[in-house]
Amino acid sequence: MPAERIDGVAIAAKVRAKVAQDAEALKAKGVTPGLTVVLVGDDPASAFYVGAKEKACKEAGMNGETIRLPASTPEAELLAVIDKLNADPAVHGILVQMPVPKHIDAQKVIRRIDPMKDVDGFHPVNAGKVLIGDADGFAPCTPAGVQVMLQEAGVETSGKEAVILGRSTIVGKPMAALLIQSGKGADCTVTICHSRTKNLAEHTRRADILIAAIGKPEMVTADMVKPGAVVIDVGINRVDDASQKRGYRIVGDVKFDEVAARASKITPVPGGVGPMTIAMLLANTVRAAQLSLAGTPEGAR
Ligand SMILES: NC(=O)C1=CN([C@@H]2O[C@H](COP(=O)(O)OP(=O)(O)OC[C@H]3O[C@@H](n4cnc5c(N)ncnc54)[C@H](OP(=O)(O)O)[C@@H]3O)[C@@H](O)[C@H]2O)C=CC1
Numbered sequence: 557m558p559a560e561r562i563d564g565v566a567i568a569a570k571v572r573a574k575v576a577q578d579a580e581a582l583k584a585k586g587v588t589p590g591l592t593v594v595l596v597g598d599d600p601a602s603a604f605y606v607g608a609k610e611k612a613c614k615e616a617g618m619n620g621e622t623i624r625l626p627a628s629t630p631e632a633e634l635l636a637v638i639d640k641l642n643a644d645p646a647v648h649g650i651l652v653q654m655p656v657p658k659h660i661d662a663q664k665v666i667r668r669i670d671p672m673k674d675v676d677g678f679h680p681v682n683a684g685k686v687l688i689g690d691a692d693g694f695a696p697c698t699p700a701g702v703q704v705m706l707q708e709a710g711v712e713t714s715g716k717e718a719v720i721l722g723r724s725t726i727v728g729k730p731m732a733a734l735l736i737q738s739g740k741g742a743d744c745t746v747t748i749c750h751s752r753t754k755n756l757a758e759h760t761r762r763a764d765i766l767i768a769a770i771g772k773p774e775m776v777t778a779d780m781v782k783p784g785a786v787v788i789d790v791g792i793n794r795v796d797d798a799s800q801k802r803g804y805r806i807v808g809d810v811k812f813d814e815v816a817a818r819a820s821k822i823t824p825v826p827g828g829v830g831p832m833t834i835a836m837l838l839a840n841t842v843r844a845a846q847l848s849l850a851g852t853p854e855g856a857r
Pocket residue numbers: 698721722723724725726727728749750751752753756769770771772790791792793829830831833
């Protein structure tokens with residue numbers, strides 16, 4: 557039987573409706589949640605995502621602003637922009653779109669953002685909180701979105717073998733940190749694979765839940781998947797396609813049709829994890845605004 561599709565657009569809409577409600581409640585208290593995205597350079601894919609984030613903010617009744625800086629912006633200037641946003645009480649969330657140009661040290665940029673405004677969850681303080689299971693940190697949006705998707709799709713995670721492909725600090729590692737936590741939507745036994753992993757298929761075939769975040773178009777094939785597995789495809793890859801008006805199409809890291817024939821549930825690309833990432837960004841921003849009202853918790857910084 558072919559796999560059930562997990563509809564990321566529908567689950568994201570549900571998250572966004574809740575965000576809009578929370579934003580409304582905050583506005584009644586005189587606080588409009590605000591996200592500022594900083595885009596350095598003019599990479600077309602980045603420009604598209606940044607536009608989508610701004611639009612999503614507005615739809616949820618939040619303030620969404622984008623600061624666009626030229627690719628030649630010196631690192632010190634970007635850091636000064638972040639300092640200004642850190643100090644601005646109307647800005648609850650700050651996101652610097654990645655990747656930044658090569659002459660800028662991304663880690664330095666991430667560390668400059670006030671952890672209480674780091675709605676990307678990339679700051680070491682938040683990464684640490686996710687690892688120790690401290691609920692008042694911000695979890696990175698993509699893995700947090702995957703966790704919500706699993707729950708909304710009714711996937712039992714407790715005691716399951718989860719295999720994650722990819723060990724990046726924005727997807728693979730925090731995904732593992734979330735799934736090894738004890739409690740709802742977690743309690744998995746986790747394996748992380750990467751480019752040095754030997755016998756990849758032997759690992760992936762053991763997965764009850766397989767999460768692909770490697771950035772290799774359609775690399776995960778049916779023979780790598782256990783029958784009945786839940787397959788989450790994080791990959792967003794542009795492949796040339798002359799039949800498309802824009803000259804390319806978007807595919808995931810999973811060969812969808814053949815894997816769907818074997819899995820029990822699967823996320824499509826597009827329309828899967830991507831929309832969840834944006835929804836979780838809004839959710840983190842609303843929470844940042846709520847925390848700003850409540851005051852900074854002890855030891856938050
Ligand atoms: N849907 C969404 O919202 C988002 C989607 N993405 C997409 O997810 C994918 C991954 O992103 P990101 O984590 O940033 O990517 P990175 O390039 O930072 O990391 C890729 C990871 O995959 C591993 N890898 C690469 N090739 C192989 C292979 N052949 N076998 C096993 N492991 C391999 C790498 O291993 P090693 O460490 O050894 O190099 C690395 O750990 C991309 O397609 C990206 O576009 C990313 C963020 C958000």
